Amino acid sequence: MLPLVRLDRASIGYGGRTLLEGVTVAVEPEDFLAVVGPNGGGKTTLLRTLLGLLPAVAGVRSAEGRLEVGYVPQRDHVDPLWPLSTGDVVLMGRVPARGPWRRLRAEDVEAARRALGRVGLGDLWSRSFGTLSGGQRQRALIARALAAEPRLLALDEPTNGMDPAAELSAMDLLRELHRAGGLAIVMISHRLDAVANYALRLAFVDKDQALWKVGPLSDMLRPGALSRLYGRAVVVREEDGRRLVYPLAGGEGP
Numbered sequence: 001m002l003p004l005v006r007l008d009r010a011s012i013g014y015g016g017r018t019l020l021e022g023v024t025v026a027v028e029p030e031d032f033l034a035v036v037g038p039n040g041g042g043k044t045t046l047l048r049t050l051l052g053l054l055p056a057v058a059g060v061r062s063a064e065g066r067l068e069v070g071y072v073p074q075r076d077h078v079d080p081l082w083p084l085s086t087g088d089v090v091l092m093g094r095v096p097a098r099g100p101w102r103r104l105r106a107e108d109v110e111a112a113r114r115a116l117g118r119v120g121l122g123d124l125w126s127r128s129f130g131t132l133s134g135g136q137r138q139r140a141l142i143a144r145a146l147a148a149e150p151r152l153l154a155l156d157e158p159t160n161g162m163d164p165a166a167e168l169s170a171m172d173l174l175r176e177l178h179r180a181g182g183l184a185i186v187m188i189s190h191r192l193d194a195v196a197n198y199a200l201r202l203a204f205v206d207k208d209q210a211l212w213k214v215g216p217l218s219d220m221l222r223p224g225a226l227s228r229l230y231g232r233a234v235v236v237r238e239e240d241g242r243r244l245v246y247p248l249a250g251g252e253g254p
Contacts, residue, residue: 002064003028004152004184005050010059012042012049018057019045019207025214027152027186032178033214034199035188037229042207043188044074044156050186051154067152070145074156086132086140087125090116093147108147115146118180119173135166139173146177153177155187159194171198192229196221196236196243204229221245 003026013019019042027033027050035043048054051069052061070093093115094108116122119139124132132140138158145153158174159167175198178185189195195202202221203214206229213225220226221243226234230247237244 001029004031005052005063005067006061007050007056008060008062010049010061011057012045012054013057014045014054016057020205020210020212021058023049023059023212025050025203027184029151029184030178030181031184031186032198032200033184033186033203034195034201035186035203035205036192036195037190037205037211038208039190040207041190042205043190046203046205047154047156047186047188068148068150070148070150070153072141072145072153072155072158074160082130084129085125086116086121086127086129087112089129089140090143090147093144096148111149112143112147115143116140118146118177119143133166134162135169138162138166138170142170142173142177150183152184152186155185157189158187159189159191167194171195174198192226193243193245196245 006026007023010023011018011021012023023046035046037043045054049056049061051071052063090112091104091108094104094112113122113125116125119142121136121139121143124136129137129140159170162170171194174185174187177183187195199217201214201216204220204225205212209228211228221236223234223236226236226245233248235246235248
């Protein structure tokens, strides 16, 4: 199958200024790609270029026709103090397809309700968004992206600021959505351990090291590749069926 979207020998950056060169990556249908690296390493710039929100400084971006994308940005601007219901927030995901000045229809409400059900919040349609827990708000924002009925779900640091239990719940949800089929996922994170048990493929990006590397999960979770990303020795262990990945302190042995 043709990839949904592809970057070929791309240089990424802002305002014509290159942050990272030589980026080649293709997102296949039903892919699960996690992009990891340090804060400020260029992950968000890469994602925005992949989605066509930023032009590549050089190289080629190609997509399969009109690419339907559901996007969950790093910092959302839905103020919980606004008097919006959870359903109102999820319905926002239908606006891009309709246009800002067209009224939403019954089928839009149905699509939004289906999306809220997919993230396990179907009974909270009328609940005030401001009364939701942090984890529930993030699920509602994922539902807003799903309401667009995308082929590609793109998430920028979706577990940022979550406690470990909420982070695990959010990642389990993404795995369930992916396993249901018909959806490719690209997410970025600065926490490799958060995605090591979920993604099919990993990409490492760090503009300060001029580092770009992408491959299957099994190939990327190796000490050599991980040590370059972190700049120090890294341990990968499996406990209770889960991979644990962490860098060692200076002078510490594996």
